[in-house]
Amino acid sequence: MRVVILGAGVSGHTAALLLRRKLPASHEVVVVSPNRLWNWIPSNIWVGVGAMRPEQVTFELKPVYDRMRIRFLQAKGTEIHPEGDAESGPFVLVESTAEGNAGQTERLTYDYLINATGPRLDFGATPGLGPENNSLSVCSYQHAAATSRQLDAAIERLKRGERQTLLVGMGHGTCTCQGAAFEYLFNLDFALRRQGVRHLARLVFLTNEAGLGDFGVGGMFLKAGGYVIPSQTFAESLFEERGIEWITGAHVHRVDPGRVEYETLDGNRDELAFDFAMLLPPFKGVLLKAFSHDGSDLTGELFAPSGFMKVDADYTAKNFDEWEASDWPETYQTRYPNIFAIGIAFAPPHAISRPRKTPNGTPVAPAPPRTGMPSAIMGRTVAQSIADMILRGAERPTHGASMAKLGAACVASTGMSPINGTAASLTMFPIVPDHRTYPETGRSLIYTTGELGLAGHWIKHLLHVAFLYKAKALPFWWMIPE
Amino acid sequence: MIARSQNLVVRPMKPTRPTVFMRVLWPWQLLRFVAINLRMTAMILKSHHTRLPRA
Numbered sequence A: 001m002r003v004v005i006l007g008a009g010v011s012g013h014t015a016a017l018l019l020r021r022k023l024p025a026s027h028e029v030v031v032v033s034p035n036r037l038w039n040w041i042p043s044n045i046w047v048g049v050g051a052m053r054p055e056q057v058t059f060e061l062k063p064v065y066d067r068m069r070i071r072f073l074q075a076k077g078t079e080i081h082p083e084g085d086a087e088s089g090p091f092v093l094v095e096s097t098a099e100g101n102a103g104q105t106e107r108l109t110y111d112y113l114i115n116a117t118g119p120r121l122d123f124g125a126t127p128g129l130g131p132e133n134n135s136l137s138v139c140s141y142q143h144a145a146a147t148s149r150q151l152d153a154a155i156e157r158l159k160r161g162e163r164q165t166l167l168v169g170m171g172h173g174t175c176t177c178q179g180a181a182f183e184y185l186f187n188l189d190f191a192l193r194r195q196g197v198r199h200l201a202r203l204v205f206l207t208n209e210a211g212l213g214d215f216g217v218g219g220m221f222l223k224a225g226g227y228v229i230p231s232q233t234f235a236e237s238l239f240e241e242r243g244i245e246w247i248t249g250a251h252v253h254r255v256d257p258g259r260v261e262y263e264t265l266d267g268n269r270d271e272l273a274f275d276f277a278m279l280l281p282p283f284k285g286v287l288l289k290a291f292s293h294d295g296s297d298l299t300g301e302l303f304a305p306s307g308f309m310k311v312d313a314d315y316t317a318k319n320f321d322e323w324e325a326s327d328w329p330e331t332y333q334t335r336y337p338n339i340f341a342i343g344i345a346f347a348p349p350h351a352i353s354r355p356r357k358t359p360n361g362t363p364v365a366p367a368p369p370r371t372g373m374p375s376a377i378m379g380r381t382v383a384q385s386i387a388d389m390i391l392r393g394a395e396r397p398t399h400g401a402s403m404a405k406l407g408a409a410c411v412a413s414t415g416m417s418p419i420n421g422t423a424a425s426l427t428m429f430p431i432v433p434d435h436r437t438y439p440e441t442g443r444s445l446i447y448t449t450g451e452l453g454l455a456g457h458w459i460k461h462l463l464h465v466a467f468l469y470k471a472k473a474l475p476f477w478w479m480i481p482e
Numbered sequence B: 001m002i003a004r005s006q007n008l009v010v011r012p013m014k015p016t017r018p019t020v021f022m023r024v025l026w027p028w029q030l031l032r033f034v035a036i037n038l039r040m041t042a043m044i045l046k047s048h049h050t051r052l053p054r055a
Ligand SMILES: Cc1cc2nc3c(=O)[nH]c(=O)nc-3n(C[C@H](O)[C@H](O)[C@H](O)COP(=O)(O)OP(=O)(O)OC[C@H]3O[C@@H](n4cnc5c(N)ncnc54)[C@H](O)[C@@H]3O)c2cc1C
Pocket: A006, A007, A008, A009, A010, A011, A012, A032, A033, A034, A035, A041, A042, A043, A044, A045, A075, A076, A077, A078, A116, A117, A118, A119, A138, A139, A140, A177, A180, A286, A287, A342, A343, A344, A345, A370, A371, A372, A373, A375, A410, A411, A412
């Protein structure tokens, strides 16, 4: 049988390596991904402040896949034909992105398909947003390297005594991944202190979170000093300590050269002049279409309007207060039993952080994050289910991993140095609050923890080394947990 | 609208000097390194996917 995996990121690469380990050589594992390099995205933050080079966060995929006997196609999936056509059974249409034959299309039949295509960076949602326009990004290693060069220039100006405003945050009211912007902001602060120019820089954080510490998961409660304290208290404390200003509940309307225009939850429209702006884009699903046996368009049935793939979740439209933890998917199987969607590619059933609107009706609604650990666990879960379906004839997925039952460990860097760097080490359980089991806080107060310190930085660096080792499938890679 | 306030009454809490010092004090951080790793291991064990009951 042939398993095709679209996407070689955190979730798809995990699924591919595990499937290859589980399936005998008579079965084929094929990975389709447009980039020839694998990228450990979390460390792009460090590339963006010049603390790492792009070569330290990437490696060539083909030699790894050759060694693992996985077929690699440097291409992007464009169409899914889950029912096949007169010529063949189910297939995906892929378009090469490899040098020399870019644009060539190929029909790739499959027995099982995993959609692990991650996000499409939707810079177009806000006029002027993005590296091709008026702001910077750290979402890819290329973006991060360009951002680092712009930062060098800003530091040069600061060294000449010119005051600068550096803006970091979310470029749209529906963005997710606030944790990444938070990390970049504090690494920027740390880098400027190291260079001795922090006193000349004004740092501003602009976010769609209604309060700091929301992180798109509605914030969390932590036990400390005999109290149950909201994450907002700790987050504000850190901003205050480092002298960073913040604007919350904001939707960015447009980014002009050196100027951002935004609206906040109280309905005010305002603007801010900047010399350097790193603003993350909202995420959409990648541009994949689906067609039935007779060629009619199935895209709307297989995908949500956001472009993410619908899986075994409850997508019934409900008010925010009516949703249940059990609405979240468990097996990541779509309406076609041989198609799965994992990581950022699956459509979440609802927001985790309360969606809001300004008095003018502008949505300010952080989308739910799907971070590295749950994405990789989904990769493992689906690989095990497919292996059981192929090898043991299981009729339905045998493994599940609902974000309402999974926890997440997350280390957010707040300064990169093995001597005096720091990071916030966070754990939360479960990711999606379960108000039936934990009526007051939504999450376990035993397993939801956080602390700031140098130890966190050591762990973050260790994770960088360990996950790159694992992704390169070096000896005993499979012993490293997701 | 910058929410950072100069008003002492609504000002966010700030860590004390010893707290900031302990955050980068190597011997203490080595202990925290072990403790955080144990905590994260517990989280990994608790959050691993589940085998679903067969129909
Ligand atoms: C700057 C930044 C910092 C972050 N830091 C952290 C962190 O510290 N901790 C954490 O847990 N998470 C972090 N995250 C989130 C983490 O990166 C994601 O959770 C994770 O990458 C999601 O994995 P994925 O497999 O769904 O998507 P990705 O890892 O994005 O992989 C998607 C893959 O699909 C490929 N692809 C795209 N289109 C197609 C197509 N049409 N056909 C085939 N393949 C396609 C892409 O090239 C890529 O290989 C961060 C994210 C960002 C942007």
